[in-house]
Amino acid sequence: MNKVSRQESKERNTSSKVVLVRCDSYDLTEIRTALRRGMELLGGIEQFVASGEQILLKPNLLSARLPAENVTTHPNLVRVVAELCQEEGIRLSLGDSSSRDSWRLVYTRTGMLLLAEELGIALADFETEVPVSFPKGKQNKRFVLARGVVEVDGIISLPKLKTHHLTRLTAAIKNQFGCIPGILKPEFHVRLPGVEEFSKMLVDLNRCLQPRLFILDAIEAMEGNGPGSGERYPMHLIAISSDPVALDSAVCRLLNLSPDLVRTNFYGEQFGLGWMQAERIELLGDDPKYFLAPKFKIERAPAMPFNLAWRYRLLKNWISAKPVIEASLCIKCGECVEQCPVAPKALRWGKSGKQQPPQYDYQSCIRCYCCQEVCRHRAIRVKIPIIRSILNWFYKNLWMRL
Ligand code: SF4
Ligand code: SF4
Known part of the structure; x- marks a missing residue:
């Protein structure tokens, strides 16, 4: 787990940086160029991880779908992040839990198994349940997490930008829901059926896990009937930040969606996870106008x-x-x-x-x-x-x- 709490870091920082870099395709060379340029704007990956640490790469692996189906974080993006970390002497593991498919099927079809074998990355244990108490939780003071999440020094979260009918958007904050082992996830929907309570839980989960860095795959986002059946939306964007609220809020503005309508942003700022207000977010990298998607198909009505x-x-x-x-x-x-x-x-x-x-x-x-x-x-x-x-x-x- 991270040594520095997000709450403390928010008290220190009065604003957060979000890097937006253009990347037109999943071509490896193109991702390498874009990601290195983006990370340099934040001072390099070494600002977030240190040599010798054990870091979990946490992509969005919703289910056993091929990369071309655009449901999961693309393996080439994960590969380039892994390369950057390994150059710094980081020991890596990789994982996510699907609430439906077996881990072997998920890792095989999404391209993660091959990637892990080629780069010598350990597959994290996302099946064993570990109860974790979180006394600072505003709504949830206890979580049951996957062992692979608990037994590392830190997490780099690699979400995919997609629509989601309950939370509107799945991006940086929602990505950590996969840190709860598969079969336990549906229980949260029964216990917390309203979007307000569910969003508070997601914010608490992020405050508990404190991923070090978020690198969003929006090279091809998903609009409409997401997160599994929507349409491809080439946004040509990689967004990077250590603040998931700022990252998701910046993306909302690109989509012409008021950030507070995504309740994880609203409670994320209230609970001290990060910043939603535009004046607290410093945008770096390419001109945001490249990424504006005002007609992106997403629910824009108030919740x-x-x-x-x-x-x-x-x-x-x-x-x-x-x-x-x-x-x-x-x-x-x-x-x-x-x-x-x-x-x-x-x-x-x-x-x-x-x-x-x-x-x-x-x-x-x-x-x-x-x-x-x-x-x-x-x-x-x-x-x-x-x-x-x-x-x-x-x-x-x-x-x-x-
Ligand atoms: S409660 Fe059951 S039927 Fe209703 S949305 Fe959830 S999964 Fe579907
Ligand atoms: S609605 Fe979809 S998941 Fe349900 S039975 Fe039909 S095909 Fe299968």
């Missing part, structure tokens, strides 16, 4: 009014976005049913069994979107009810102008 829906069960189905299955794309594999964390399941087989796609019980569905996240056949989309669309319009056009 707060809809959270009220959880207090009024009757309103829930009218105003909260709901997952729906497109029957023509569903192959009836049942992975979504297995993934549903509530008991009894809110997604189950109907009377005709596996002859028909599974059916939702929207009254018991907690809108965690784990089913949508897990469907690799892009058969589950998240639909916004008409009443919510009307409320969005009023909020955007009237309320915001008051």
